[in-house]
Amino acid sequence: MNCITKDICHGGLTWEQQCEIFDAQIAFSFSNNTRGSNLKNIDLVFFPILVVEYFYVVVFNLKKTAINILNNNRDEATSYAADYKDICDLLITLFSRYLEGVGHKKRHVVTTAVPYIPKFKCTTKKNIQDFGIFSIHHMEMYMGEPFSKWDYGLVEKLEKQNLLLLRLRVKFADKILLHEINVLARKVMLDFEEFHKYLTVSRKEII
Template identity: 35%
Template sequence: MIHKGQASREEAKSKHNASTVTGVLTVVIVLLTNCKFTISNLMLTNNKLKASDRLALFMENLKSVVFVENIDKFPIVEKGHYYLVCFDLKEGTIEILDNMEKSFVGVADAKSFFKKDTAVKVKEIFFMYLYHVGHRGCQGIRLAKPVIKKLHWSTKSNVMDCGVFLMRHMETYMGSKVKNWRCGLDVEGTKQEVQINNLRLKYAYKILTSDVNIHNKSVVDVAKELDVDDEFS
Protein backbone atom coordinates (compact mmCIF):
# COMPACT_ATOMS: atom_id res chain seq x y z
CA MET A 1 0.00 0.00 0.00
CA ILE A 2 1.35 3.43 -0.97
CA HIS A 3 0.79 6.24 1.51
CA LYS A 4 -0.12 9.74 0.39
CA GLY A 5 3.31 11.14 1.28
CA GLN A 6 5.09 8.34 -0.54
CA ALA A 7 2.88 8.85 -3.60
CA SER A 8 3.72 12.55 -3.61
CA ARG A 9 7.44 11.77 -3.47
CA GLU A 10 7.09 9.25 -6.30
CA GLU A 11 5.16 11.78 -8.38
CA ALA A 12 7.78 14.45 -7.78
CA LYS A 13 10.55 12.01 -8.64
CA SER A 14 8.74 11.04 -11.85
CA LYS A 15 8.37 14.68 -12.89
CA HIS A 16 12.04 15.33 -12.09
CA ASN A 17 13.18 12.35 -14.16
CA ALA A 18 10.96 13.40 -17.05
CA SER A 19 12.36 16.92 -17.00
CA THR A 20 15.97 15.73 -16.85
CA VAL A 21 15.43 13.34 -19.76
CA THR A 22 13.87 16.21 -21.72
CA GLY A 23 16.94 18.28 -20.88
CA VAL A 24 19.24 15.56 -22.18
CA LEU A 25 17.27 15.32 -25.42
CA THR A 26 17.43 19.10 -25.78
CA VAL A 27 21.22 18.96 -25.52
CA VAL A 28 21.35 16.40 -28.35
CA ILE A 29 19.05 18.51 -30.53
CA VAL A 30 21.15 21.64 -29.92
CA LEU A 31 24.34 19.75 -30.77
CA LEU A 32 22.88 18.48 -34.02
CA THR A 33 21.15 21.65 -35.18
CA ASN A 34 24.07 23.95 -34.38
CA CYS A 35 26.70 21.89 -36.18
CA LYS A 36 28.34 23.48 -39.21
CA PHE A 37 27.40 21.73 -42.45
CA THR A 38 29.98 21.71 -45.25
CA ILE A 39 27.19 21.86 -47.81
CA SER A 40 24.58 24.23 -46.42
CA ASN A 41 21.02 24.83 -47.59
CA LEU A 42 22.02 28.43 -48.36
CA MET A 43 24.57 27.22 -50.92
CA LEU A 44 22.05 24.99 -52.67
CA THR A 45 18.96 27.21 -52.80
CA ASN A 46 19.94 30.90 -52.66
CA ASN A 47 19.71 32.16 -56.25
CA LYS A 48 21.46 35.40 -55.29
CA LEU A 49 24.75 33.57 -54.79
CA LYS A 50 27.22 33.32 -57.64
CA ALA A 51 29.24 30.16 -58.26
CA SER A 52 32.27 31.90 -56.72
CA ASP A 53 30.21 32.71 -53.61
CA ARG A 54 29.21 29.06 -53.20
CA LEU A 55 32.84 28.02 -53.54
CA ALA A 56 33.94 30.58 -50.92
CA LEU A 57 31.29 29.35 -48.46
CA PHE A 58 32.25 25.74 -49.09
CA MET A 59 35.95 26.43 -48.50
CA GLU A 60 35.19 28.31 -45.29
CA ASN A 61 33.05 25.45 -43.96
CA LEU A 62 35.64 22.92 -45.06
CA LYS A 63 38.11 24.24 -42.50
CA SER A 64 36.22 22.47 -39.71
CA VAL A 65 35.95 19.11 -41.51
CA VAL A 66 38.52 16.33 -41.76
CA PHE A 67 38.47 14.11 -44.84
CA VAL A 68 40.05 10.74 -45.53
CA GLU A 69 42.65 10.66 -48.29
CA ASN A 70 40.62 9.41 -51.26
CA ILE A 71 37.00 9.22 -50.13
CA ASP A 72 34.90 12.22 -49.16
CA LYS A 73 31.44 11.80 -47.65
CA PHE A 74 28.78 14.49 -47.47
CA PRO A 75 25.75 13.90 -45.21
CA ILE A 76 22.66 15.48 -46.75
CA VAL A 77 19.38 16.47 -45.09
CA GLU A 78 16.64 16.92 -47.68
CA LYS A 79 12.95 17.25 -46.81
CA GLY A 80 13.72 15.86 -43.36
CA HIS A 81 15.44 12.78 -44.81
CA TYR A 82 19.12 11.93 -44.23
CA TYR A 83 21.33 10.27 -46.83
CA LEU A 84 24.99 10.22 -47.85
CA VAL A 85 26.78 11.34 -51.02
CA CYS A 86 30.19 9.68 -51.37
CA PHE A 87 32.99 10.80 -53.70
CA ASP A 88 35.70 8.25 -54.48
CA LEU A 89 38.43 10.52 -55.84
CA LYS A 90 40.72 7.65 -56.78
CA GLU A 91 38.11 5.78 -58.81
CA GLY A 92 36.24 8.85 -60.06
CA THR A 93 32.83 7.70 -58.83
CA ILE A 94 29.93 9.24 -56.93
CA GLU A 95 27.65 6.95 -54.93
CA ILE A 96 24.51 7.85 -52.99
CA LEU A 97 23.77 5.76 -49.89
CA ASP A 98 20.11 5.90 -48.90
CA ASN A 99 18.45 3.36 -46.63
CA MET A 100 15.11 3.67 -48.46
CA GLU A 101 14.61 1.02 -51.16
CA LYS A 102 12.49 3.41 -53.20
CA SER A 103 14.63 6.49 -52.74
CA PHE A 104 13.19 9.90 -53.58
CA VAL A 105 16.75 11.19 -54.04
CA GLY A 106 17.16 12.50 -57.57
CA VAL A 107 20.22 12.59 -59.82
CA ALA A 108 18.90 14.77 -62.65
CA ASP A 109 21.23 17.34 -64.19
CA ALA A 110 20.27 20.63 -65.83
CA LYS A 111 21.90 23.73 -67.29
CA SER A 112 20.59 25.90 -64.47
CA PHE A 113 22.20 25.17 -61.11
CA PHE A 114 18.87 25.60 -59.31
CA LYS A 115 17.11 23.02 -61.50
CA LYS A 116 19.68 20.33 -60.72
CA ASP A 117 18.86 17.70 -58.11
CA THR A 118 20.64 18.11 -54.76
CA ALA A 119 23.28 15.40 -55.29
CA VAL A 120 24.26 16.99 -58.62
CA LYS A 121 24.49 20.42 -56.98
CA VAL A 122 26.83 18.95 -54.36
CA LYS A 123 28.92 17.40 -57.13
CA GLU A 124 29.25 20.76 -58.92
CA ILE A 125 30.34 22.62 -55.78
CA PHE A 126 32.81 19.89 -54.83
CA PHE A 127 34.23 19.82 -58.37
CA MET A 128 34.81 23.58 -58.23
CA TYR A 129 36.74 23.10 -55.00
CA LEU A 130 38.86 20.24 -56.40
CA TYR A 131 39.62 22.30 -59.51
CA HIS A 132 40.46 25.35 -57.40
CA VAL A 133 43.03 23.44 -55.31
CA GLY A 134 44.41 21.54 -58.31
CA HIS A 135 43.40 18.08 -57.13
CA ARG A 136 44.29 15.39 -59.67
CA GLY A 137 40.91 13.71 -59.23
CA CYS A 138 38.85 16.74 -60.27
CA GLN A 139 38.28 15.70 -63.90
CA GLY A 140 37.16 12.24 -62.88
CA ILE A 141 34.55 13.77 -60.60
CA ARG A 142 33.48 16.23 -63.31
CA LEU A 143 32.69 13.33 -65.66
CA ALA A 144 31.14 11.07 -63.02
CA LYS A 145 27.38 10.65 -62.67
CA PRO A 146 25.89 10.13 -59.20
CA VAL A 147 24.52 6.60 -58.77
CA ILE A 148 22.14 5.41 -56.05
CA LYS A 149 23.79 2.30 -54.62
CA LYS A 150 21.66 -0.80 -54.10
CA LEU A 151 21.87 -1.86 -50.45
CA HIS A 152 21.21 -5.36 -49.13
CA TRP A 153 19.74 -3.86 -45.93
CA SER A 154 17.52 -1.20 -47.56
CA THR A 155 14.10 -0.57 -46.02
CA LYS A 156 10.59 -0.28 -47.42
CA SER A 157 8.71 0.87 -44.35
CA ASN A 158 11.30 2.36 -41.96
CA VAL A 159 11.17 6.09 -42.61
CA MET A 160 12.18 7.11 -39.06
CA ASP A 161 15.74 5.83 -38.65
CA CYS A 162 17.45 7.38 -41.69
CA GLY A 163 19.82 9.31 -39.38
CA VAL A 164 21.04 6.10 -37.76
CA PHE A 165 21.53 4.46 -41.16
CA LEU A 166 23.45 7.55 -42.32
CA MET A 167 25.87 7.39 -39.39
CA ARG A 168 26.43 3.66 -39.91
CA HIS A 169 27.14 4.24 -43.60
CA MET A 170 29.63 6.98 -42.73
CA GLU A 171 31.37 4.61 -40.32
CA THR A 172 31.75 1.69 -42.69
CA TYR A 173 31.84 2.90 -46.32
CA MET A 174 35.34 2.46 -47.73
CA GLY A 175 34.91 3.31 -51.41
CA SER A 176 33.22 2.12 -54.59
CA LYS A 177 35.94 -0.44 -55.34
CA VAL A 178 35.15 -2.52 -52.24
CA LYS A 179 33.13 -5.45 -53.57
CA ASN A 180 30.21 -6.86 -51.61
CA TRP A 181 30.42 -4.03 -49.06
CA ARG A 182 28.37 -4.74 -45.98
CA CYS A 183 27.80 -2.33 -43.10
CA GLY A 184 26.86 -5.10 -40.66
CA LEU A 185 23.10 -4.60 -40.82
CA ASP A 186 20.71 -7.44 -41.55
CA VAL A 187 17.84 -7.28 -44.04
CA GLU A 188 14.77 -5.34 -42.93
CA GLY A 189 13.01 -7.15 -40.10
CA THR A 190 13.13 -7.83 -36.37
CA LYS A 191 16.89 -8.42 -36.27
CA GLN A 192 17.57 -5.15 -38.06
CA GLU A 193 15.29 -3.31 -35.62
CA VAL A 194 17.39 -4.61 -32.72
CA GLN A 195 20.60 -3.59 -34.51
CA ILE A 196 19.26 -0.09 -35.21
CA ASN A 197 18.19 0.36 -31.59
CA ASN A 198 21.66 -0.70 -30.41
CA LEU A 199 23.30 1.73 -32.84
CA ARG A 200 21.00 4.53 -31.67
CA LEU A 201 22.13 3.95 -28.08
CA LYS A 202 25.77 3.83 -29.18
CA TYR A 203 25.60 7.08 -31.14
CA ALA A 204 23.61 8.89 -28.44
CA TYR A 205 26.21 7.86 -25.86
CA LYS A 206 29.09 9.01 -28.09
CA ILE A 207 27.46 12.37 -28.76
CA LEU A 208 26.48 13.06 -25.16
CA THR A 209 29.82 12.04 -23.60
CA SER A 210 32.12 13.41 -26.31
CA ASP A 211 34.82 15.84 -25.22
CA VAL A 212 33.58 18.32 -27.84
CA ASN A 213 30.19 18.43 -26.09
CA ILE A 214 30.38 21.45 -23.78
CA HIS A 215 27.53 19.92 -21.75
CA ASN A 216 29.46 16.67 -21.24
CA LYS A 217 29.80 16.97 -17.46
CA SER A 218 26.18 17.98 -16.81
CA VAL A 219 24.94 15.10 -18.98
CA VAL A 220 27.08 12.59 -17.08
CA ASP A 221 25.86 14.05 -13.76
CA VAL A 222 22.24 13.65 -14.86
CA ALA A 223 22.92 10.06 -15.90
CA LYS A 224 24.38 9.33 -12.47
CA GLU A 225 21.31 10.81 -10.79
CA LEU A 226 19.02 8.60 -12.85
CA ASP A 227 21.15 5.50 -12.27
CA VAL A 228 19.94 4.85 -8.73
CA ASP A 229 18.68 1.68 -7.08
CA ASP A 230 14.93 1.49 -6.73
CA GLU A 231 12.26 -1.19 -6.63
CA PHE A 232 12.42 -1.57 -10.43
CA SER A 233 16.20 -2.10 -10.68
Protein backbone atom coordinates (compact mmCIF):
# COMPACT_ATOMS: atom_id res chain seq x y z
CA MET A 1 0.00 0.00 0.00
CA ASN A 2 1.00 3.63 -0.24
CA CYS A 3 2.81 5.35 2.58
CA ILE A 4 1.05 6.64 5.70
CA THR A 5 2.55 10.02 6.58
CA LYS A 6 2.34 12.38 9.54
CA ASP A 7 0.09 14.66 7.44
CA ILE A 8 -2.68 12.05 7.55
CA CYS A 9 -2.22 11.54 11.28
CA HIS A 10 -1.35 15.02 12.51
CA GLY A 11 -2.25 17.32 9.64
CA GLY A 12 -5.40 18.75 11.19
CA LEU A 13 -7.62 16.70 8.87
CA THR A 14 -11.17 15.70 9.68
CA TRP A 15 -12.08 12.02 9.98
CA GLU A 16 -13.84 12.21 6.62
CA GLN A 17 -10.72 13.67 4.98
CA GLN A 18 -8.50 10.99 6.54
CA CYS A 19 -10.81 8.27 5.22
CA GLU A 20 -10.90 9.86 1.77
CA ILE A 21 -7.09 10.01 1.53
CA PHE A 22 -6.71 6.46 2.87
CA ASP A 23 -9.26 5.02 0.42
CA ALA A 24 -7.66 6.92 -2.47
CA GLN A 25 -4.25 5.47 -1.61
CA ILE A 26 -5.57 1.91 -1.56
CA ALA A 27 -7.41 2.50 -4.85
CA PHE A 28 -4.18 3.79 -6.38
CA SER A 29 -2.29 0.71 -5.16
CA PHE A 30 -4.77 -1.48 -7.05
CA SER A 31 -5.11 0.77 -10.11
CA ASN A 32 -3.86 -2.06 -12.34
CA ASN A 33 -5.84 -4.76 -10.53
CA THR A 34 -9.17 -3.42 -9.34
CA ARG A 35 -10.43 -6.93 -8.50
CA GLY A 36 -7.74 -7.20 -5.83
CA SER A 37 -8.98 -4.16 -3.92
CA ASN A 38 -11.35 -6.33 -1.85
CA LEU A 39 -8.24 -8.08 -0.40
CA LYS A 40 -10.11 -11.39 -0.21
CA ASN A 41 -7.26 -13.42 -1.70
CA ILE A 42 -4.45 -11.45 -0.05
CA ASP A 43 -2.73 -12.68 3.12
CA LEU A 44 -0.31 -9.83 3.86
CA VAL A 45 -0.94 -6.09 3.59
CA PHE A 46 2.06 -3.79 4.11
CA PHE A 47 1.85 -0.13 5.09
CA PRO A 48 5.11 1.85 5.07
CA ILE A 49 4.93 4.56 7.74
CA LEU A 50 6.85 7.82 7.41
CA VAL A 51 7.20 9.79 10.63
CA VAL A 52 9.90 12.09 12.01
CA GLU A 53 11.91 11.59 8.80
CA TYR A 54 12.25 7.82 9.06
CA PHE A 55 10.32 4.80 7.86
CA TYR A 56 9.02 1.65 9.44
CA VAL A 57 6.48 -0.92 8.22
CA VAL A 58 3.18 -2.15 9.64
CA VAL A 59 2.10 -5.57 8.34
CA PHE A 60 -1.45 -6.87 8.59
CA ASN A 61 -1.40 -10.66 8.37
CA LEU A 62 -5.01 -11.28 7.35
CA LYS A 63 -4.52 -15.04 7.25
CA LYS A 64 -3.41 -15.25 10.88
CA THR A 65 -5.14 -12.06 12.06
CA ALA A 66 -1.91 -10.52 13.31
CA ILE A 67 -0.41 -7.04 13.17
CA ASN A 68 3.39 -6.73 13.13
CA ILE A 69 5.61 -3.65 13.22
CA LEU A 70 8.94 -3.99 11.39
CA ASN A 71 11.48 -1.42 12.49
CA ASN A 72 15.24 -1.81 12.41
CA ASN A 73 15.60 1.06 14.85
CA ARG A 74 13.89 -0.60 17.80
CA ASP A 75 15.78 -1.12 21.05
CA GLU A 76 15.07 -2.39 24.55
CA ALA A 77 13.20 0.81 25.42
CA THR A 78 10.88 0.59 22.42
CA SER A 79 7.21 0.13 23.29
CA TYR A 80 3.94 0.29 21.39
CA ALA A 81 2.42 2.89 23.70
CA ALA A 82 5.38 5.26 23.55
CA ASP A 83 6.52 4.89 19.94
CA TYR A 84 3.67 3.67 17.73
CA LYS A 85 0.27 3.94 19.37
CA ASP A 86 -1.00 7.24 17.89
CA ILE A 87 -0.28 6.38 14.26
CA CYS A 88 -0.90 2.63 14.42
CA ASP A 89 -4.20 2.94 16.28
CA LEU A 90 -5.41 5.32 13.57
CA LEU A 91 -4.14 2.98 10.84
CA ILE A 92 -5.92 0.00 12.40
CA THR A 93 -9.16 1.99 12.60
CA LEU A 94 -8.88 3.19 9.00
CA PHE A 95 -7.99 -0.26 7.70
CA SER A 96 -10.74 -2.08 9.60
CA ARG A 97 -13.20 0.50 8.26
CA TYR A 98 -11.94 -0.23 4.74
CA LEU A 99 -12.29 -4.00 5.29
CA GLU A 100 -15.84 -3.38 6.49
CA GLY A 101 -16.58 -1.47 3.30
CA VAL A 102 -15.42 -4.32 1.04
CA GLY A 103 -17.09 -7.01 3.15
CA HIS A 104 -13.89 -8.75 4.24
CA LYS A 105 -14.39 -11.60 6.72
CA LYS A 106 -11.61 -10.30 8.99
CA ARG A 107 -13.09 -6.80 9.23
CA HIS A 108 -14.03 -7.11 12.90
CA VAL A 109 -11.21 -9.20 14.36
CA VAL A 110 -8.50 -6.87 13.01
CA THR A 111 -9.46 -4.29 15.61
CA THR A 112 -8.85 -6.78 18.44
CA ALA A 113 -5.40 -7.92 17.29
CA VAL A 114 -2.53 -6.80 19.53
CA PRO A 115 0.33 -5.26 17.49
CA TYR A 116 3.61 -7.12 17.91
CA ILE A 117 7.08 -5.58 17.56
CA PRO A 118 9.61 -8.33 16.76
CA LYS A 119 13.16 -7.96 17.99
CA PHE A 120 15.65 -8.09 15.14
CA LYS A 121 18.95 -9.90 15.50
CA CYS A 122 20.64 -6.95 13.84
CA THR A 123 19.52 -3.42 14.71
CA THR A 124 20.69 -0.27 12.94
CA LYS A 125 20.30 2.49 15.50
CA LYS A 126 23.36 4.34 14.16
CA ASN A 127 22.16 4.26 10.56
CA ILE A 128 19.58 7.02 10.20
CA GLN A 129 19.77 7.48 6.43
CA ASP A 130 18.75 4.02 5.23
CA PHE A 131 15.40 3.47 6.97
CA GLY A 132 13.65 3.65 3.61
CA ILE A 133 15.96 0.98 2.16
CA PHE A 134 15.41 -1.30 5.13
CA SER A 135 11.64 -0.84 4.95
CA ILE A 136 11.46 -1.74 1.25
CA HIS A 137 13.74 -4.71 1.92
CA HIS A 138 11.49 -5.96 4.73
CA MET A 139 8.42 -5.72 2.50
CA GLU A 140 10.19 -7.84 -0.11
CA MET A 141 11.54 -10.42 2.32
CA TYR A 142 8.74 -11.02 4.84
CA MET A 143 6.30 -13.74 3.75
CA GLY A 144 4.34 -14.22 6.96
CA GLU A 145 6.55 -16.86 8.55
CA PRO A 146 7.22 -16.89 12.33
CA PHE A 147 9.81 -14.25 13.15
CA SER A 148 12.01 -16.85 14.82
CA LYS A 149 12.42 -18.45 11.37
CA TRP A 150 12.55 -15.28 9.28
CA ASP A 151 15.83 -14.67 7.48
CA TYR A 152 15.57 -10.97 6.69
CA GLY A 153 18.93 -10.84 4.94
CA LEU A 154 20.80 -8.40 7.18
CA VAL A 155 24.19 -8.94 8.76
CA GLU A 156 25.78 -7.48 11.88
CA LYS A 157 29.25 -6.82 10.48
CA LEU A 158 29.34 -3.23 9.27
CA GLU A 159 31.42 -3.84 6.13
CA LYS A 160 29.11 -6.58 4.86
CA GLN A 161 26.05 -4.54 5.79
CA ASN A 162 27.35 -1.52 3.86
CA LEU A 163 27.93 -3.70 0.79
CA LEU A 164 24.42 -5.10 1.08
CA LEU A 165 22.95 -1.60 1.40
CA LEU A 166 24.85 -0.43 -1.67
CA ARG A 167 23.39 -3.29 -3.70
CA LEU A 168 19.91 -2.59 -2.37
CA ARG A 169 20.15 1.12 -3.20
CA VAL A 170 21.08 0.30 -6.79
CA LYS A 171 18.35 -2.33 -7.05
CA PHE A 172 15.57 -0.11 -5.67
CA ALA A 173 16.71 3.00 -7.56
CA ASP A 174 16.59 0.96 -10.77
CA LYS A 175 13.04 -0.22 -10.04
CA ILE A 176 11.82 3.26 -9.13
CA LEU A 177 13.42 5.09 -12.06
CA LEU A 178 12.35 2.54 -14.67
CA HIS A 179 8.86 1.85 -13.34
CA GLU A 180 5.98 2.50 -15.73
CA ILE A 181 4.56 5.14 -13.40
CA ASN A 182 7.64 7.30 -13.95
CA VAL A 183 6.87 9.48 -16.98
CA LEU A 184 10.61 9.98 -17.48
CA ALA A 185 11.46 6.26 -17.43
CA ARG A 186 12.16 6.19 -21.17
CA LYS A 187 14.51 9.17 -20.89
CA VAL A 188 16.31 7.53 -17.97
CA MET A 189 16.91 4.42 -20.07
CA LEU A 190 18.17 6.45 -23.03
CA ASP A 191 20.53 8.40 -20.77
CA PHE A 192 21.77 5.13 -19.29
CA GLU A 193 22.46 3.67 -22.73
CA GLU A 194 24.24 6.87 -23.78
CA PHE A 195 26.32 6.86 -20.59
CA HIS A 196 27.57 3.33 -21.27
CA LYS A 197 28.91 4.35 -24.66
CA TYR A 198 31.74 6.16 -22.86
CA LEU A 199 34.94 4.40 -21.90
CA THR A 200 35.20 3.16 -18.32
CA VAL A 201 37.66 5.92 -17.39
CA SER A 202 35.38 8.59 -18.82
CA ARG A 203 32.37 7.17 -16.96
CA LYS A 204 34.27 7.39 -13.67
CA GLU A 205 35.18 11.01 -14.40
CA ILE A 206 31.53 11.85 -15.10
CA ILE A 207 30.42 10.21 -11.85
